[in-house]
Amino acid sequence: MAGIYDYTVKDRKGNPVSMSEYAGKTLLIVNTATGCGFTPQYEGLEALYEKYKDQGFEILDFPCNQFGRQAPGSNDEIHEFCTLRYNTTFPRFAKIDVNGANEDPLYTYLKSRQKGGLLGSKIKWNFTKFLVDKEGNVIGRFAPTDTPEKIDAKVAAIL
Numbered sequence: 001m002a003g004i005y006d007y008t009v010k011d012r013k014g015n016p017v018s019m020s021e022y023a024g025k026t027l028l029i030v031n032t033a034t035g036c037g038f039t040p041q042y043e044g045l046e047a048l049y050e051k052y053k054d055q056g057f058e059i060l061d062f063p064c065n066q067f068g069r070q071a072p073g074s075n076d077e078i079h080e081f082c083t084l085r086y087n088t089t090f091p092r093f094a095k096i097d098v099n100g101a102n103e104d105p106l107y108t109y110l111k112s113r114q115k116g117g118l119l120g121s122k123i124k125w126n127f128t129k130f131l132v133d134k135e136g137n138v139i140g141r142f143a144p145t146d147t148p149e150k151i152d153a154k155v156a157a158i159l
Contacts, residue, residue: 004136007106009062010094012075017093019106022058026159027132028151029060029110031098031123033070034081038127042086044148048155049090055159056134059090062107064098067125071095098123114141133158 005020028048033039049059063078065071071078075094082088096104099122110130111121124144131140131154139158142151 002109004106004109004132004138007109009060009096009104009106012079012092012094014075014094022060023136024134025056025058026052026134026155027058027060027130028155029062029106029130029132031062031064031096031107031126031128032082033064033067033126034073034078035070036068036126038125038144039070041127041148042082042088045090046086046088048148048152049088051152052155052159053090057155057159061088061090061092062098062104063092063095064123064126065095066097066099066123070126098128110138110141113138131155131158 005023007019008016009019011017030045045059049057063071073081078095079092082092098104098107114130115121127144129142129146129151130138133139140154
């Protein structure tokens with residue numbers, strides 16, 4: 001099976017980005033939405049990013065409109081909302097599906113590495129987070145209710 005660095009995703013302008021660009025970094029990969037009850041987590045995500053980005057930490061933001069249609073805007077509208085409302089500076093990618101027939105292959109891979117509990121590997125809601133170590137191993141999966149502050153120690157431990 002391919003490793004995480006074998007996948008290619010699209011940036012918010014639709015350009016291909018190889019995940020290999022993030023080799024050697026600790027990653028937090030998050031499916032997000034701008035109109036969700038968990039949207040204020042952007043504030044905590046940005047604080048986590050600011051705290052650890054100089055130590056090889058990246059947050060990869062993948063907007064997703066599959067849960068309650070809570071990310072309805074265009075890629076540019078979503079980016080503008082996040083940068084203006086929450087001052088986010090971490091990389092944001094094109095909107096994707098994380099479940100179903102059109103799910104992004106990166107998410108198929110992430111879910112195969114970290115199951116989601118009782119309901120299997122499906123992503124349940126916005127702001128599900130995957131923690132990836134510097135070698136590309138998916139070492140943690142966190143529910144939408146797991147705030148960035150709650151997982152800070154886990155990030156610090158693998159940096």
